[in-house]
Amino acid sequence: MRIAIASDHAAFALKAELAAALVEWGHDVTDLGPFSDARVDYPDFGYKLADAVASGAAERGVALCGSGIGISIAVNRHPACRAALVSDPYSATLAREHNDANVIAMGARLIGIDQAKACLEAFLAGTFAGGRHEGRVAKLSHPTF
Amino acid sequence: MRIAIASDHAAFALKAELAAALVEWGHDVTDLGPFSDARVDYPDFGYKLADAVASGAAERGVALCGSGIGISIAVNRHPACRAALVSDPYSATLAREHNDANVIAMGARLIGIDQAKACLEAFLAGTFAGGRHEGRVAKLSHPTF
Numbered sequence: 075m076r077i078a079i080a081s082d083h084a085a086f087a088l089k090a091e092l093a094a095a096l097v098e099w100g101h102d103v104t105d106l107g108p109f110s111d112a113r114v115d116y117p118d119f120g121y122k123l124a125d126a127v128a129s130g131a132a133e134r135g136v137a138l139c140g141s142g143i144g145i146s147i148a149v150n151r152h153p154a155c156r157a158a159l160v161s162d163p164y165s166a167t168l169a170r171e172h173n174d175a176n177v178i179a180m181g182a183r184l185i186g187i188d189q190a191k192a193c194l195e196a197f198l199a200g201t202f203a204g205g206r207h208e209g210r211v212a213k214l215s216h217p218t219f
Numbered sequence: 220m221r222i223a224i225a226s227d228h229a230a231f232a233l234k235a236e237l238a239a240a241l242v243e244w245g246h247d248v249t250d251l252g253p254f255s256d257a258r259v260d261y262p263d264f265g266y267k268l269a270d271a272v273a274s275g276a277a278e279r280g281v282a283l284c285g286s287g288i289g290i291s292i293a294v295n296r297h298p299a300c301r302a303a304l305v306s307d308p309y310s311a312t313l314a315r316e317h318n319d320a321n322v323i324a325m326g327a328r329l330i331g332i333d334q335a336k337a338c339l340e341a342f343l344a345g346t347f348a349g350g351r352h353e354g355r356v357a358k359l360s361h362p363t364f
Contacts, residue, residue, distance in 0.1 A: 159288070
């Protein structure tokens, strides 16, 4: 799968570890930065990732910051993105099954590397269940405000 | 504080419990529905909550669904809302300190009632740290795409 990954400085090391895991699992990975642990603003990298997913350049995105909160808000500004902030693999599975999530978000200060990899695996293995969830997901593309 | 709360059917019971806790803690609570556990679409209630927070009718919002993922995506479509999906009180504190989150999201299938109340307390007690976080939060109001 074509997967884009982005973070802020707080999640720079986690980004490197997860990008390496994705490559090892056979995926085509694009690292959207940052490329050092110097301070950056998470919205800049969240928006880059949202553009990559919305354009189809990436089929899935991985968004990381200290808590995962800031960057997940940024990615979800784009109506074509559905970013799920998770801290356990069951949530990652639900995000795919119910929400057709195309981006997974995690917090580097909150999750250990093995749990993060397990979440990522569950997210990539999950399948959208369709059915009654389809209309709900469609509504996420067309906010009423 | 003026607090609006909304959910889907899966979180209908959790919404009632948290609304009661908020009233007990002295807040002015507006329940935006749903008003039964009949099936509804979480984006409809997420957008209602986003409108209430964006208009200033509510100072804070509480967004609940099965996993918290779907409704947090919906609320974050609105550039005036910053919804933090959390499963622990430390995340709720970080959401206030770093992201000036004005909405807390939780998943009824994933969190127990006592942990949910502890998250809500931490969220309401938390204070935005400002400083270097201000520019980042401002960027969340002005997506670049």
